[in-house]
Amino acid sequence: xxxxxLMSLVESVANVAVGYGVAVVTQILIxxxxxxxxxxxxxxxxxxxxxIVSIARSFALRRVFEAIRMRNAK
Numbered sequence: 001x002x003x004x005x006l007m008s009l010v011e012s013v014a015n016v017a018v019g020y021g022v023a024v025v026t027q028i029l030i031x032x033x034x035x036x037x038x039x040x041x042x043x044x045x046x047x048x049x050x051x052i053v054s055i056a057r058s059f060a061l062r063r064v065f066e067a068i069r070m071r072n073a074k
Contacts, residue, residue, distance in 0.1 A: 003066055012058040020051045 003011075024047045031038055038046075 008062045009059055012055055012062060016051050016054045016058060020047050023047050
């Protein structure tokens with residue numbers, strides 16, 4: 001069964017939302033090890049930027065692989 005574009009987007013957003021939380025916690029724990037001191041607000045903003053990029057990347061890759069799968073199914 002073919003995955004719809006909407007479900008591709010929903011899957012990508014869910015995946016990245018979990019990744020966002022992991023990224024922010026990781027930044028909070030790891031940045032000080034490298035002498036980088038940021039506020040929670042700064043960590044949340046950086047995480048948001050990376051999240052937007054990640055959603056676009058994930059969605060684009062999903063659509064490429066879905067196109068390949070559908071082409072090979074013919």
